[in-house]
Amino acid sequence: MGIDPGTNILGFGIVRVDSQGKPHYVDMGVVDLRRISSPYDKLEVISEKVGALCDLHSPDDLAVESPFYGKNAQVILKLGRAQGAAMIAALSRGIKVYEYAPRRAKMAICGNGAASKEQVCLMVQRTLGIKIENEYLDASDALALAMCHHYQMTSPLAAAGSVSSWEKFIAAHPDRIKE
Numbered sequence: 001m002g003i004d005p006g007t008n009i010l011g012f013g014i015v016r017v018d019s020q021g022k023p024h025y026v027d028m029g030v031v032d033l034r035r036i037s038s039p040y041d042k043l044e045v046i047s048e049k050v051g052a053l054c055d056l057h058s059p060d061d062l063a064v065e066s067p068f069y070g071k072n073a074q075v076i077l078k079l080g081r082a083q084g085a086a087m088i089a090a091l092s093r094g095i096k097v098y099e100y101a102p103r104r105a106k107m108a109i110c111g112n113g114a115a116s117k118e119q120v121c122l123m124v125q126r127t128l129g130i131k132i133e134n135e136y137l138d139a140s141d142a143l144a145l146a147m148c149h150h151y152q153m154t155s156p157l158a159a160a161g162s163v164s165s166w167e168k169f170i171a172a173h174p175d176r177i178k179e
Helices: 039-057 073-091 102-110 117-128 134-154 163-172
Strands: 002-004 009-017 023-032 061-065 096-100
Touching: 002 134, 009 039, 009 134, 023 039, 023 117, 023 134, 039 073, 061 073, 061 134, 073 096, 096 102, 096 134, 102 117, 102 134, 117 134
Parallel strands: 002 061, 061 096
Antiparallel strands: 002 009, 009 023
16 A cells, blocks of 8 residues: 655555556545644544555555655655654554655656656556546555555565675576576
């Protein structure tokens, strides 16, 4: 499950991976928090909604977008709180949490870390074979995070920087070694 945290709009996306390692669309949507004035009530709703999604779909992992520094430090603090509420909802249910920078998810999906939300949405649609309406761009970002996590976990470089990951890959695939 992927979460694009926000204190106004929170996107979620769920994919299942088949035995061949191909991701398939399960669910997506947005939680519109704009009508809630209290920042603490927003965090409560985030925790409840993400918890309900975890209960409904029983994901193995939660991939969440890490906050990034913008022009306003208050924004990153608010996003961090939203992220934390989603993380606690998953962790309290025994679901592992992984963070990905927005550029990393965009790179995994589009091959361009500076891709626009519209470009990410287009690639997610093509990869999963679905149609996503423009009002669900935050949900398509969440699907991209879930797919990025899948790609990261299935990469032979998943333990980046670890020599043993290459050793394990070579041991598991001796036919792919050319001398």
